[in-house]
Amino acid sequence: MQDGCISILYEEVYGSKEISDYNQLFCHLMYIKFAAASIVLFGGASYASYQYTQLQRFREEFDQIPDKKGFLYNVHQNAAYQYDKWLDSYEITTKIPDYRQFIVQFAKGKILETGVGTSRNLNYYLPGSNITAIDWSPNCLEMALMKSNPLLQVRYLLQDVENIQFPDNTFDSIVDTFGLEYYLNPEKVLSEMMRVCKKGGQILILASGKSDHDYLSLFVELKTPFYLNKMGYFPNRDWDKIIKNFNMKIIFEERKVNGSIYCYIIEKQ
DSSP: OHHHHHHHHHHHHHOHHHHHHHHHHHHHHHHHHHHHHHHHHHHHHHHHHHHHHHHHHHHHHHHTOSOHHHHHHHHHHHHTTTHHHHHHHHHHHTTHHHHHHHHHTTOOSEEEEESOTTTTTTTTSOTTOEEEEEESOHHHHHHHHTOOOTTSEEEEEEOOGGGOOSOTTOEEEEEEESOGGGOSOHHHHHHHHHHHEEEEEEEEEEEEOOOSSHHHHHHHHHHHHHHHHHTOOOTTOOHHHHHHTTTOEEEEEEEETTTTEEEEEEEOO
16 A cells, blocks of 8 residues: 555656556666676586596596506696795785794604695794605795795705605694695505694694585585695595594694694604
8 A cells, every 4th residue: 555655656757657657667678687697606516516527537538547646746846946935925814934933833853844845835834843844846946945034944855745754653743734635545644744743743734625605515515626726635435434433642722724724742652
C-alpha cells in the first residue's frame, strides 16, 4: 500500500512518463548488474576448472618422472640466482623477517642450518654463533658466499639434506627455515635432523604449507604446478600432520599468515 501511495504521489508530481522512464532505467541497470555478475561467476568457474585440469595433468606427468630428485635439483640450480629477487618483497609484506629473527635467536652452541639456500638467515643469528650451513645446490651456495657477517663463524658445505654427512649427536641446534618444502622426502630430512642433533638439543623450523582457510588451501593447491616448476618447492604440505607423526617433543608451535606459516621448536629427548 505504501509503495502504491508513493507511486501515485510521484505520478502527480512528475507525471506518468517520468515514472515509466525511471522504471525502464532501473530495469536496465539491474539487467547489466546481473549480466556482469554472471560473467564474473562464469569466468571464475572456467578459470578454476582450467587450473584443476592443469593440476591433474601435472600430477600425472610428475608421477611419471623417473628421477624426481634430479628434476628438483635442476629447478633449484636454475632458480638459485633469482630466489632473493623473488622472495624479498613477499617476505617483507608478510613479516617473515620477523619470524626468521624469532626462531633463529634460539640457536645455540654448535649450529647446523639445513637447506641454507642463499643464506637469508645470515643477519639474524646471535653474534659469535658457530654455524655449519649445508645445501645441495652449488648455485645457491655461490649466492650465499657472496654475503657476509663478520660477527659469525660460518662454513658452507655442499650436502644433500636427505643424507647428512655428519655423525649422530653432532649439533646442539638444527635450523631449517623454509627448506622443508623444497625436499622430495621431508620425513627423511626430519629423521636426519633428529639423528645429528644432540640429546637435549633443539630443532628450529619455519615452513610454509597448507593454510587453515579452505579457500586459500584450494588456491595454493591449484598453483602447485607453477611453484614446483619455477621454484622447486611443494607449497601445499600439512606440516602439523607430518611433524606430529614423528612423536617429537614440541615445546613451542605457532601458525602465522592465515595458518600458512608453521613455526616449531622441537627438543630431542
